[in-house]
Ligand SMILES: Nc1ncnc2c1ncn2[C@@H]1O[C@H](COP(=O)(O)OP(=O)(O)O)[C@@H](O)[C@H]1O
């Protein structure tokens with residue numbers, strides 16, 4: 322599914338003392354199969370932008386196409402849209418509410434008009450995909466699970482509707498390194514099946530460098546860069562003034578470059594870095 | 605969601621914003637008493653003029669003050685209708701079976717509605733122009749005599765300020781939870797009343813869970829900072845009365861006298 326953003330603008334509480342311009346004319350395209358990272362300092366408009374993608378915020382100026390749906394049109398089929406664009410918020414465990422884990426995970430699929438049997442089989446699939454034992458947790462109350470398990474159940478509740486696009490708003494915030502890796506591995510797994518397009522908001526440049534093939538940089542509601550992580554992080558100075566720091570690999574590469582050790586192509590992940598060093602580039 | 609909050613502080617640079625919270629509280633109480641005493645429709649016009657002037661001086665958009673009435677309009681209508689049908693004395697205007705509508709009934713219903721609307725407008729002006737912090741500080745200060753008979757006025761003030769402080773936080777929380785459930789296909793504005801009430805469950809349950817979690821955390825944080833370890837806390841900002849407070853008090857006093865004079869037909873205007 323392709324997402325096309327054209328000259329999108331958004332202002333919170335217009336014409337009041339609380340008026341706040343959050344987006345100022347954003348234009349870019351997300352192609353099917355992209356894993357696109359949206360980065361920018363706090364308050365740069367990342368969440369506002371991403372909430373447009375499944376009409377949690379309606380387009381007030383500009384155009385927004387998601388697949389064959391026009392979100393700037395007056396009438397939008399919200400059910401269809403929200404089933405195809407899944408949205409994972411920060412701390413998703415706070416949205417759990419049902420009596421049992423199974424009911425909670427079925428909430429989305431049932432809302433989107435699936436039959437009970439179908440919803441339950443989707444739920445089973447989703448719960449297993451996030452690494453929980455279905456028979457063990459399905460009848461438990463979501464509130465008696467551990468923090469990490471709660472988050473997994475919440476994520477299962479989103480992927481159970483089988484979205485084709487997944488929007489993740491700082492999915493790894495507040496998790497330990499192991500939990501972060503688990504979530505990102507899950508995203509990689511989903512990409513191989515039905516969820517081809519991923520939009521990921523993150524403060525962690527190492528994650529962006531490793532998982533995204535494209536990156537959008539927002540600054541004060543404006544689009545600063547639309548490029549690949551390799552291009553973006555090549556020039557460590559380019560990020561200055563946006564409050565962002567490049568990934569560790571790029572930082573070390575730039576330090577090495579100052580001492581005359583120059584990589585022909587910037588290594589982004591630790592694996593690439595090791596390979597480049599072992600290959601004996603420019604030594 | 606954030607826009608529904610009745611009488612949330614509205615920042616502006618105005619005479620009323622700069623008034624001492626204690627004076628504003630006392631003047632509001634005087635205003636409320638006045639509204640309850642007023643009987644004549646002419647005096648109601650004077651009260652409306654008073655509210656209009658106070659709103660203009662406070663630099664609050666008039667629309668905003670009117671919006672605060674929207675929240676209680678349902679109660680106003682119900683009360684007015686009850687009044688309309690229960691008043692059976694006076695000139696009968698229209699009657700059918702056991703239902704009787706009298707001229708006096710209409711007049712009392714209108715008066716009651718106006719009274720409620722004025723009350724809400726007056727108190728909304730107070731909360732629009734005073735930060736919750738200043739408001740609770742002012743209340744604590746006014747409650748000082750009670751502390752002499754061992755009423756825990758400081759604790760009452762803290763409870764009030766925490767409650768006020770948490771309204772916007774919980775509002776934001778409602779916003780977030782609603783968004784998360786909408787993203788899972790929940791729909792809050794379709795179906796009959798029962799269906800809509802049921803649709804709110806996925807919002808209310810997480811909200812309560814999170815409110816209890818926050819309360820726990822807050823209690824822990826208060827304990828960790830030795831809340832109540834020192835009996836006599838002092839204030840960083842000592843409130844001081846200024847010429848503005850004097851002007852506002854005189855103006856309000858004059859107005860109240862004026863309204864009471866009109867109410868009692870002192871000048872024989874009607
Ligand atoms: N519901 C809201 N009401 C008013 N202002 C908001 C609201 N949500 C966000 N903002 C403001 O809009 C700007 C962009 O916010 P946001 O999109 O959340 O940024 P980010 O996700 O990049 O941190 C910020 O300045 C923020 O204060």
Ligand SMILES: [Mg+2]
Nearest residue numbers: 367368369490
């Ligand atoms: Mg955000």
